[in-house]
């Protein structure tokens with residue numbers, strides 16, 4: 541899609557236009573991904589972070605947060621529960637925590653690989669290329685690093701002390717190390733324009749990412765954006781749909797943020813507009829609430845196994861089913877078959 545066409549869709553809220561857009565995105569999803577909904581079990585293992593991202597409750601200036609770091613044994617216990625639920629991907633996520641050494645995380649990856657038939661996604665932020673290579677050598681399969689916004693000026697405004705070009709360097713490094721690469725963006729950030737959101741979608745398409753997570757901005761009181769408006773649900777779902785059409789084979793989660801932004805669970809709307817992934821949270825129950833990127837996160841009081849049953853019902857309600865395969869990047873599968 542041309543950027544101008546994406547902008548036209550993002551600006552158009554006429555019901556018939558939305559119906560046509562969502563049907564088109566759903567058709568692309570069905571053609572490339574089928575009707576299965578993939579599950580990725582997430583384990584949030586450290587809420588410490590050295591950064592001050594303006595939208596994130598984990599930012600280091602939030603002194604009210606009761607921070608935690610899981611032990612290797614606690615992570616392995618969570619991964620065991622993911623395996624017990626027949627899920628074949630774990631996403632290990634943390635803030636940018638310099639106490640997490642490359643060697644320690646490599647040992648965690650190796651132990652998971654030794655015990656379970658499971659793909660491992662890491663999402664621990666910006667690190668030196670040597671760290672990415674170390675974890676890849678240990679067996680990690682995928683790396684998730686959201687750009688959040690592809691507009692360098694807006695990125696700079698939202699990320700004091702961080703560097704847009706270093707973000708791009710990290711994305712290039714993880715790709716060069718052989719990871720399947722995930723990216724993503726936030727919709728509805730302060731001073732973000734429709735042109736910016738269209739630019740994010742073009743960025744995703746041009747960089748051929750394997751996974752792309754798009755969620756609405758949800759303000760956190762302990763951040764500098766705490767008084768701002770939430771991102772729009774309709775705008776976020778339009779961005780998901782347009783990303784599906786623009787990228788074809790990328791895995792697109794119906795993000796937990798979409799499920800948490802209002803009373804209704806809007807993940808179902810995203811699944812009907814191009815998304816094909818859900819991410820049940822397997823962080824130990826005692827710690828789930830303490831990983832508060834934004835407030836009101838859905839299902840933090842639930843047992844993770846209960847969430848899987850809930851997701852099965854959600855899939856069935858729209859005539860889809862849970863796909864318990866690893867769900868590797870389709871581009872990777874195609875290149876292996878060649």
Ligand code: SF4
Pocket residue numbers: 589590591592593596597598599600634635636665
């Ligand atoms: S978005 Fe990530 S890097 Fe930024 S403050 Fe939150 S956890 Fe840290």
